[in-house]
Amino acid sequence: MTVLRVDRTVYDAIRAHGEETYPHECCGALLGRATPEGWWIEASVKAGNTRTDSAHNRYQISPAELVKIEREARRQGLSIAGFYHSHPDHPAQWSQTDLAEAHWLGCSYVITAVAKGKAAITNSFRLAGDTEENKLFEPEPIDVNEPVS
Amino acid sequence: MTIFIPTPLRPFAAGKDAVEVSAGTIAGALDELTQAHPDLRKHLFTSEGKVRAFVNIYLNDEDVRYLPAKEATEVSPADTLSIIPSIAGGN
Numbered sequence: 001m002t003v004l005r006v007d008r009t010v011y012d013a014i015r016a017h018g019e020e021t022y023p024h025e026c027c028g029a030l031l032g033r034a035t036p037e038g039w040w041i042e043a044s045v046k047a048g049n050t051r052t053d054s055a056h057n058r059y060q061i062s063p064a065e066l067v068k069i070e071r072e073a074r075r076q077g078l079s080i081a082g083f084y085h086s087h088p089d090h091p092a093q094w095s096q097t098d099l100a101e102a103h104w105l106g107c108s109y110v111i112t113a114v115a116k117g118k119a120a121i122t123n124s125f126r127l128a129g130d131t132e133e134n135k136l137f138e139p140e141p142i143d144v145n146e147p148v149s
Numbered sequence: 150m151t152i153f154i155p156t157p158l159r160p161f162a163a164g165k166d167a168v169e170v171s172a173g174t175i176a177g178a179l180d181e182l183t184q185a186h187p188d189l190r191k192h193l194f195t196s197e198g199k200v201r202a203f204v205n206i207y208l209n210d211e212d213v214r215y216l217p218a219k220e221a222t223e224v225s226p227a228d229t230l231s232i233i234p235s236i237a238g239g240n
Contacts, residue, residue, distance in 0.1 A: 025239060051239070058239035063205035063212065066233045070153065079156050079166070083236055090240040103203050103234035105157040130160075131191070 002038030004082075004108050004124040005143045006030075010044045015119035017046055018086030018112045024055035025086050029066070030108065031073045032081035038126070038140060039081040039108050045069050058097070059085045082108030082124075089115060092123040094137045102127050105135060110142075152182055152230045161188040175206070175213055176220040178230055193232070207231040 010030070017026040027049050032041040047065050051058040061083070073080050082104070087093075092113035102109060105127050113120040124142050129135035152168045159166060163186065170181040183190045193204055200206060200220075206213040208222060209229055216222045224230070 027236070029236075051237070054239070058237070060235075060237040063207065063233045063235060064210065066205075066236060067207045067210065067231045070155070070231060070233065074153075074166075081156065085238060087240045095238070095240045097240070098238035101203075101235070101237040103157065104155070104236070106160070107156055109238075127157075 001138070002108075002126050002140045003143050004038055004110070004126075004140050005035070005040040005145050007042055007145045008147055010041050011122070011142070011144045014044050014084045014110065015112050015122060017044075017084075018088075018114040018119050019117060021049070021055075021086065022114050022117045023088045025049055025051075025057065025059040025088060027059040027061055027083065027085040029061070029069045029073075029080050030082040030084060030110065031069075031076065031078040033078060034081075040145075041081055041108075042078060043076065044084065045072065056088060057090070080104070080107070082110060084110040084112070086112045086114045086119075092121040094125050099135070099137055102135065102137070103132070105129060105131075108140065109137065150178060150224050150226055150228045150230060152178060153232065155232050155234060157234060158189060158192055158232065161192060162186045171226075173223055174220070175208060175222050175224060175230065178224060179206075179220070203235045205233040205235060207233060 031043040125137035
């Protein structure tokens with residue numbers, strides 16, 4: 001099983017983003033490095049939710065924005081390691097929609113439940129498998145990396 | 150030109166995050182890429198040879214689907230091609 005290591009500032013930022021956009025879903029990208037245990041997330045990038053028709057229960061990031069995010073990741077020497085979104089007043093579990101529309105094999109999908117405007121549980125799921133036909137979400141623990149004081 | 154390989158496809162491109170090709174069109178560039186890394190083919194194309202619906206290809210900052218000549222568009226060595234699988238979901 002992989003572990004998602006996330007720097008504290010990033011972890012707090014993606015949860016705060018879910019509170020900011022409540023009752024709509026937030027979304028963004030996670031930038032990091034591969035380690036033998038799993039991804040180590042060092043930065044996040046907020047993205048706009050293009051699903052304005054159903055923003056309370058759907059999210060989509062425009063590919064044009066993703067191109068820019070990937071360019072920025074390269075500039076920082078990082079990779080797009082995954083994505084995050086929120087589930088307003090809904091559990092932090094992946095849905096069939098999440099799985100059907102997940103295409104970044106080997107990447108981590110982080111979901112934060114936002115209950116009545118407050119960030120609750122945050123879970124991570126790694127998109128395992130090596131084809132569209134055998135892909136599946138595997139839960140992975142989140143290890144929040146505290147700053148050295 | 151340079152083709153940027155997204156994270157999920159790097160294992161099928163010998164771990165590379167970018168591949169240099171010398172073809173003169175987008176279609177030629179993709180063909181050169183998949184000739185060099187055949188395992189990429191099923192991730193990029195349907196069995197009919199069309200680019201998969203969830204795969205976005207950008208020439209610099211332009212979506213190839215909306216270019217007048219689409220994949221027949223000519224490219225120069227300074228151009229970049231980004232392969233970007235789509236991101237969406239919801240509860």
